[in-house]
Amino acid sequence: MVGAGQLARMTHQAAVDLGMSLRLLAESPTDGAALVTPDVELGAPDDLAALTRFAKGCDVVTFDHEHVPTEHLRALEDSDVAVRPGADALLFAQDKLAQRRRLQELGIPVPVFAPVTSVADVARFGEEHGWPVVVKAVRGGYDGRGVWFYDEPPDSLPGPNVYVEAKVPLLHELAVQVARRPSGGTRAWPAVETVQQDGICVEVVAPAPRISPALSTDAERIALRVASELDVVGVLAVELFEAPGGLLVNELAMRPHNSGHWSIEGSVTSQFEQHLRAVLDWPLGDTSPLAPVTVMVNLLGGRDTDLTRTLPPALEAVPEAHVHLYGKEPRPARKLGHVTVLGDDVVEARERARTAVRVLRGDDE
Ligand SMILES: Nc1ncnc2c1ncn2[C@@H]1O[C@H](COP(=O)(O)OP(=O)(O)O)[C@@H](O)[C@H]1O
Ligand SMILES: [Mg+2]
Known part of the structure; x- marks a missing residue:
């Protein structure tokens, strides 16, 4: 890897x-x-x-x-x-503008977008499609770095290689993951709801609790179509916006993804095992959820997070929590780990996972 x-x-x-x-x-x-x-x-x-x-x-x-x-x-x-995935597929995960264009060609709904080379281009786009607009780095953005919102024409472009798109009035953000083998077999996990703060994913609820079965099926169908049309091998994550007019694809990742961490304990086969099986062209595993609800909450660094000190009290406070720490040096807002809780009730499981994360961050001290 x-x-x-x-x-x-x-x-x-x-x-x-x-x-x-x-x-x-x-x-x-x-x-x-x-x-x-x-x-x-x-x-x-x-x-x-x-x-x-x-x-x-x-x-x-x-x-x-x-x-x-x-x-x-x-x-x-x-x-x-x-x-695996190959260069031709990966291009569409690396280059957001190429991705938007390709999905549009395939008739898959995406936010209205345009290439830009100047502030005047952004202004024109805003005049035509309405403000606010979102300017995005074509390559290299993650965790909201590389995404800029503007209510009016900016004084300068935020970077050299950017494009612009309409700000979508989001009802929910969703993600669907599918896995695909070189020989063609595919499996999909149920659509999940993701919650972003300042462009960073903070929580995932699986399966997505607030959408209709029809919308969930729709999301799955889009992801499977993207996987086969782009010849993706391995795990593909499709981030989606639920907008008043229906689903729009936000972005693609052709690897395990934060929206799939819940599957380690929450699904028969985790995204990580599935990615290995898929790139090795081995039989894919069952993607069924193991509980009515799985909630994953990211552990972002706090002001003085010290995990060696806070881990035991967190384990004490929420014994049913699955804690994952990434071995990273704590820094504010850095993804240091995540906590997963399985349960029957979204509100309860979310509260338990949030509690474990709060103790880990050291927020309660
Ligand atoms: N066109 C848009 N309209 C509304 N919100 C957006 C739009 N594009 C991005 N966002 C918000 O910013 C977050 C990060 O943007 P995204 O394109 O996924 O970049 P990143 O690669 O950093 O994840 C999204 O999850 C969403 O909350
Ligand atoms: Mg994203």
Whole structure:
């Protein structure tokens, strides 16, 4: 796996159960996943020599992020490395403008968007489609970095490679994950509701509690169609907006995703195990939920979070909580871990998971 953050760390955990061990390309020996597996190549994801060294001896190369340049992915493919998902698919997870265009071509609903090269382009878009507008980085954005909201024309563009889209009046944000094998088999988890604060995912409720079965089926159908049309291999996460007019696709990730962490305990097969099965072209696992409700709450760093001190009281306060810590240095608003609680009732499970996270952050002190 290229990249050694928490997604690689949790994928490694799933690999261990299947008698495997991930080989990693890590930027630093203290990356969350590099701390827990011996087979680590150090190097940057945009360094072709490092990628080539790393890929030697890998059965399959897959990813915990989108930072490998397309030309490097193609170079690996040209030297017969099994890159999964492949470069042609990954492009649409890396480049948000290409993604919007491709989905639009496929007739899949997306927010109204336009390329921009100047402030005047943004102003024109706002005049035509209404304010506020959202300007987004074409590449490299995550956790809301790379997303800017404007009520009026900005003084300058927030970055060199951006595009603009309409601000959607959101009813809910949803996500659907599907897995797809190279030989074509697919599985979908039920649609989940995601909650974002300041562009960062803070909570996920699975299955999505406030949408109709028809909308959930719709979301699933969109995700399966995207997976097959773009020839995605592995796990695909589709972020969706529920707008007054129906569903719109927000973005795609072709890897395990924060919206699927609930599946570790909440589903028969976790997204991490499923990603391995899919990229290895092995039989996919059952995606059924194991409880009426699973709530996942992210642990974002507080002002002086000290997990070695707060972990025991958190375990004491919520014994049914599944706590996952990523081995990262605490920093305010940084994703340090997550907590999952299964239950029968959304409000109750959410409260229990939130309580565990509050204690972990040290908010109650
Ligand atoms: N067009 C939009 N209209 C309304 N809200 C948006 C829009 N685009 C993004 N957002 C909000 O910002 C969040 C982050 O945007 P997203 O495109 O998913 O970027 P990131 O890659 O950082 O997750 C979304 O989850 C949503 O809450
Ligand atoms: Mg997003």
